[in-house]
Ligand code: C2E
């Protein structure tokens with residue numbers, strides 16, 4: 001009987017220590033996330049402010065063609081989706097880079113930035129005032145000036161990362177409390193205080209702009225990530241911790257949510273690579289393949305990426321998923337590719353991968369020592385999603401190229417970056433979107449776009465791959481224009497490993513003189529240096 005307190009006391013002390021540690025780790029993580037979000041948001045606003053100031057006083061009054069050209073150049077510098085306009089002393093926009101200035105409704109009052117002559121406010125555009133924009137305005141002494149409109153979501157990082165939990169809520173808020181943008185990484189969560197459990201919160205205020213970033217991880221998310229321990233941290237008591245453990249287990253089993261389901265599926269290797277052949281339409285040979293993910297559920301049901309990729313990206317599960325795919329592709333194709341150095345292997349990366357150089361180490365770790373050479377790898381970055389930090393993306397790309405891999409801009413002509421991404425990112429390959437290939441033989445206007453894309457690739461010395469090629473007529477047209485690479489249903493859909501391997505053996509000759517280049521890294525200067 002007297003022994004009980006002697007046993008229980010150290011257990012309680014140990015648990016309290018663990019709980020305390022967990023609490024401080026969570027706080028540190030969330031502080032880090034808030035600061036990272038602020039860093040990215042501020043750098044985006046800095047770009048916009050620099051573009052405005054760079055326009056200079058002398059352009060302020062007129063709407064001449066030269067001024068409009070300057071406005072266009074400024075909006076291209078800041079990125080697609082932004083509008084630059086001249087404002088008069090009453091604050092009305094009198095002309096814009098592309099046609100009429102947009103009509104805006106003020107959502108929050110204007111507040112000055114601390115170290116520049118720019119002011120920030122939140123506005124909405126459109127009939128139903130549906131789209132929220134950030135308005136950055138610069139004024140000269142005579143009251144004339146420029147404004148730039150940036151879609152709110154564009155200043156927010158595409159992906160928010162925490163080692164501690166994938167689920168949190170982040171918002172950018174003006175000093176007056178008006179919400180600029182809000183992001184929830186796990187749609188199954190609602191509010192930070194939506195559960196009775198305490199949330200971990202952090203705030204990072206900008207030194208320059210009249211705004212701050214708030215980040216919160218709901219108590220529920222922490223319990224999902226760390227079970228009873230965290231609950232115990234907040235409630236205290238060994239018995240309660242045991243009860244909480246039991247509840248978390250039961251609840252967790254019953255309603256893990258889609259993110260948890262995906263998390264478990266990655267561990268169970270349910271995400272598998274399919275391989276779509278890429279054909280050299282001049283020689284008729286197999287040039288390689290693109291890896292396209294499929295979710296094969298335990299009951300055998302095949303789920304296409306359109307159903308889960310967005311959630312994987314928003315929740316961060318895309319990171320372990322991409323690594324698992326690279327490992328699986330390495331294991332599927334190592335031997336066949338080792339004997340055929342002419343074959344290429346392409347992976348899709350999403351915008352968030354280009355915010356962090358970690359992907360470069362991952363690629364190196366996965367493929368070094370494998371039979372697949374770095375020079376056989378290609379990484380695709382889609383133009384459909386905005387890249388948050390162009391200089392950082394350029395650095396990641398340069399580092400992948402320094403390993404020997406190539407980088408492609410995917411879905412060219414459909415998205416945010418367009419020509420500006422081609423100019424800034426230093427990619428090696430352009431992938432022409434299916435939309436333009438579809439137009440071959442139908443729409444004269446779009447064929448002109450195909451022609452100019454071919455010309456652009458030539459002028460920029462980039463390889464071009466046409467996607468979604470479905471008819472012989474399209475193949476002939478593309479070949480006639482000098483396009484060398486194509487993929488699409490006319491050749492093959494994405495194939496499971498077993499079928500693709502048969503195709504490789506049937507179509508791609510083994511190199512007799514297997515002069516295998518060392519898998520080591522290229523040690524020259526990083527291309528696109530200065531990034
Ligand atoms: P994407 O990268 O543009 O891939 C091409 C898509 O077009 C694939 O759809 C492919 O199956 C489809 N396709 C190829 N040839 C034809 C054709 O001739 N006709 C038609 N109608 N479609 C064709 P899928 O596999 O459903 O993938 C959709 C998108 O999901 C991909 O578009 C890519 O953005 C994303 N995705 C797929 N796998 C991954 C991945 O591992 N990681 C990431 N981040 N995204 C992926």
Ligand code: CA
Pocket residue numbers: 290348380410
């Ligand atoms: Ca792709």
Ligand code: CA
Pocket residue numbers: 410411431433467
């Ligand atoms: Ca594509």
